Amino acid sequence: MTGVILSALASHWRRSPLQLLTLLLGLALATALWSGVQAINAEARASYASAAGTLGEGQFAQIMASDGSPLPQQTYTALRRAGWLVSPVIEGRFGPVQIVGLEPLTAPGGLGPVSVDGGGDLAAFLSGSGQIFARADTLARLPDTGVPGVVAPDVAPDTAITDIGLAQRLLDRPGQIDRMVVLPDQPVTRRPLAEVAPGLRLAAPQDGGDVAQLTDSFHLNLTAFGLLSFAVGLFIVHGAIGLAFEQRRAMVRTLRALGAPLQRLILVMAVELAVLALVAGTIGVALGYVIAAALLPDVAATLRGLYGAEVSGQMTLRPTWWLSGLAIALVGTAVAASGALWSLARMPLLGGAHPRAFSMSHRHRGKSLLALALLLAAAAMAVWGKGLMAGFVMLGALLIGGALTLPPLLTLLLASAEKRAKAPVTQWFWADTRQQVPGLSLALMALMLAMAANVGVSTMVSSFRLTFVGFLDQRLASELYVRVEDPAQAAAIIAAAADHADAVLPLLSADLEIAGRQAEILGVRDHATYRDNWQFLRASPDVWDRLAEGDGVLVNEQMYRRAGLDLGADVALGQGVSLPVLGIYGDYGNPAGQVIVTEDLFRSLFPDVIPQQFGLRVDPDQVTTLRDRLRDEAGVPVSAMIDQAAVKAASLAIFERTFTVTTALNVLTLAIAGFAILMSLLTLAGMRLPQLAPVWALGLTRRRLAALDLLRTLLLAALTGAVALLLGLALAWALLAVVNVEAFGWRLPMYLFPLDYLRLGLLALLAAAVAALWPAWRLSRTPPAQLLGVFRNER
């Protein structure tokens, strides 16, 4: 009996292959979207990890010469033999590439090329001909050394990692090292550092949290995008499955009347769906794989991140990836189908067998109430919610509530337009459009979610980018930054830089307790560097002039929020000095409060503090020369210098990749939504004949009807787009101002990008137009006999 039922159910697909295609494609695309975003997330994570390796160096304590000069290798041996667990590092420029030499047997975990255990000859790394690990582009730039290169995407840009012995040879510095990494776990007996080797300095690990926290924040937002895209996919699946069920309600009823038991029917349909989900899931995972591979510029990095350690360009889809993709397809199908199956189970055997989705107006009321409740809940979460979970719940409530609001909102808008219409055709147009809303609502909701997700995510990404670049401009305004250890080195740097740098800006800092909280106080020299680059969240007029006069201080956002120090509030700096706040600046990623005063004021408050960092202004072309000079003449280790342009370039490169990915995903989600519209329109087309035939009979040409149909779809898409823009902005706001604040304690400013939204809107209209074109064309070609048949066959 099962076979007979199955063959009847399956015959439906044979007769309506387009519907089968909708269902499979809908499911496959949703799975692909999910898998692709997962892949991209993994890629983003890898990018940030390598960027963090470049930007936030120094998670371990280090030992180096007090004057920053190179150390003899014997010092390393002496320290080891005195019990110190240290590992030597040498670094230097080799052509355009920074070579870092490590000693793998003693280096702490996590340092060095992660893929050493994956591929390559380990014996070769240690001795013999050696090996050099770097990104593919870096290897390409590396002068020929005769040493085999190994592609390692996780190594920071323009950096090559190799064994210390080989590095000494390449840099022509035999027997020398630059510094030593100190392992966290040291033995109980150890001779004091000064006794073993005088003239060494132990530098505590840098917390380097700035960039790491920023990228964490961005990664969190990407994860949110993953969730959003899954929600879009789920809507599409829901739509496709809903259609497939609605279309077969009559058949199910007939089957039951002929004696097929309900339980068996539902079971067979569930199995049928599961099989379809597996087929579609398989296609989807493969598609996602293609998406990921096509979207990501650095395919090797993704593959490594996603599929394991095979670096050599060989793709191996990991079974877990398949499993998770298929599981998502199955779970998505189950979630989307449970409602349909449930209503099928409750469907009375007798009574009207008309498809239900197209007469669902009576259910609007309940859905409107649910939507309202969800939106209220989202608002309540925004105001009173605490914690990251609340942030995500709010995001979900906003999304679903927003989607459910769409159909009643559209109905309302169209009804009011209908009331205002004078001409009969216009009036009919509005009324008929309103009648189409229930049938198209799922597709329109999908379109809206897709657009809202796009608006939300591109706003978030672009806002983040502006903030981050602004932050870098502000914090890294000088071309070169140099850390200093003592007055002698400071003097040496000033001397070495005097003739070559346009300006040498000392950065003074000290710890201070302000308003009962530990804070950092910075002393800066009055210079165009700051005036030109710093942006304020809020500032009084002439802020820099007044600061230079010593009339006040600047505080960071954290200080302002936590200590409540608004503009004009007095800040007690100790020694009886108390000055008003002149400006508040964003300080992303810094957990601590910060106050900025003039250099003069700082020196009078802290006469003993010497500058720990210098910002050097120099022609960008001269940066390399200046670096080399500082290294050679002032003995500044390369690791103590930060090249602003390189840091910025690395950060921007990361963003460019993210943008490529985001744009491609935008197009993809819109395409899927457009596809959903097409399928809905095709399904509606048959049912619309009885609605259109009377109008046709009254004198509207088929061409005119088709044109009106096209217009109708565009109008609905435009209205949907308008609502989606609002929802998308709300989403972006939630991501930047709620989720981020809950996760990291500071708010990212939200910028608006009207041109982007316009382009997105046009893209959505295009998608809708493309989707509506074919059904309209078919309508214009409907044979008159078929339209007449409506009257004849009416029962």
Add this chain to the structure above:
Amino acid sequence: MNARIVAALLLLPMAAQSQGFAGLGTEAQDFARPVPERALEFPADHGPHPDYRIEWWYLTANMTGPDGTSYGLQWTLFRSALAPRDGEGWETPQLWMGHAAVTTPEAHHVAERLARGGVGQAGVQADPFLAWIDNWAMEGPDFDNLRLTASGSDFAYDVELRAAGPLVRHGQDGYSVKSAAGQASYYYSQPFFELSGTLTLPAGDVPVTGAAWLDREWSSQPLAEDQQGWDWFSLSFDSGDKLMGFVLRGSTDYTSATLIAADGQATALADGEFAANPLEWHNVAERQVPTTWQVSLPAEGVDVTVTALNPDAWMQTSVPYWEGPVTVTGSHNGVGYLEMTGYD
């Protein structure tokens, strides 16, 4: 670099094909092979033999504190060569690994050190004797008078060793056969060290006295390919007699033993004469390891039960194994050390 990589690095000359425990069953390739005719020469043979792939200076000690508490101590320096040559600087293919441990009835403290030869971080010289890695050392004017130091993140020791007897050559004058197929090593011991010194434990310093046993062994392929591990016993009986015996577990077990009289007279025992059978198994580091044994040497009237002082004496190092002090009861009473490898 994580531990896994380091383990691979250290074992890589052998691990590439990974035969036998820790690759010790890998073919010897260009490395020198032990031969029966070569007589051991001292003090030169106390030093390293870079032409051979693997070598160790392996000291274990049974000690007691002032309150009678038993302690065990281990100090091992392994040498592993990537290629059969020596050299200066980072390019040398000689790698070194140190293991140090202190075992109490309640705790087992372990530390590991890795180093490359050629830069002075680790090495061995024969005369005056010095074996070191980082700040761990076994050092003295000669091989009979040594000072032994090591420290980890939660323990340290500093003890003096005085030899009270002669060196003992195992097998055929120091040529020790390890399998029926003829795999062999050079193997001699100094089992007569008297020990005194201080253990530094989390609870404080403990003065200790006791006896130590130093093993010296080098080879290029000491195991046959099918031998997966061994159980090695060094037992000191109250009578003054000592017994070194091991079982190499393979498709067929291979046993070898040396019975050492109190005056240092050694009797080599052929395959099959020595027998060791597990009596109790213990779960440590997510695996089952036998920590109580029945050890017998019927020809010499030895039939004893060997029990671990602390069954959790697992060495969680790059190459993990079990190594700890034992007590001996039965036909003979005494103390000793047990080493078990290849229990995965």
Add this chain to the structure above:
Amino acid sequence: MLLSLRDVIKTYPASSAAVLRGVSLDLGRGEMLALTGESGSGKSTLLHLIGGLDTADEGVVAVDGIDLTPLDDAGRAAIRRGKVGVIFQQFNLIPSLTVAANIAFQARLASRHDKERDEGLIDRLGLREHLHKYPEQLSGGQQQRVAIARTLAPQPDLVLADEPTGNLDEATADTVLTVLQDLVAQTGAGLILVTHSQRLAARLPRRLHLQGGRLA
């Protein structure tokens, strides 16, 4: 007795008055009965109860000695498959199956498919040239003939026809009813024909009129 109704009462939640207020009826094998009544007199409801498509509130509905009321959905489905065949006014063909597949469908569902019997029905109903068409390509009279063939193919003991000619013109209706009567007579099954047409009812030997929920 093929069919036996005793004091059947049926009320729908939506309406206050009972649709059926104590209907009793017996039908033997080979007997043909026309059931007439005004719209809303309850004749379709009665047919649904007999066909196991719905359940009575009170009373006994027994087909071939089996009381349908206590059966669960699967049990009633088994009765529909095995003993009763229903011909609907709306034909209720499966749109995605061909005429041939539709005819064979219920017999296959009941595991009583006999190809020769199908052939006989196809010829008797004049459907041979339409076998490979889909229902939407047929006229109303042709569709109802397919429905008749589908219902009779598994050789039900009792055939229920609910306004089977309601959607057909008079001439077609007459032909269809003639064929139905002939075929039912051949199989020896019982037939209940529900119709509001006195003209058609007159063609059957036994007639009952339903009024106000009771048989008159």
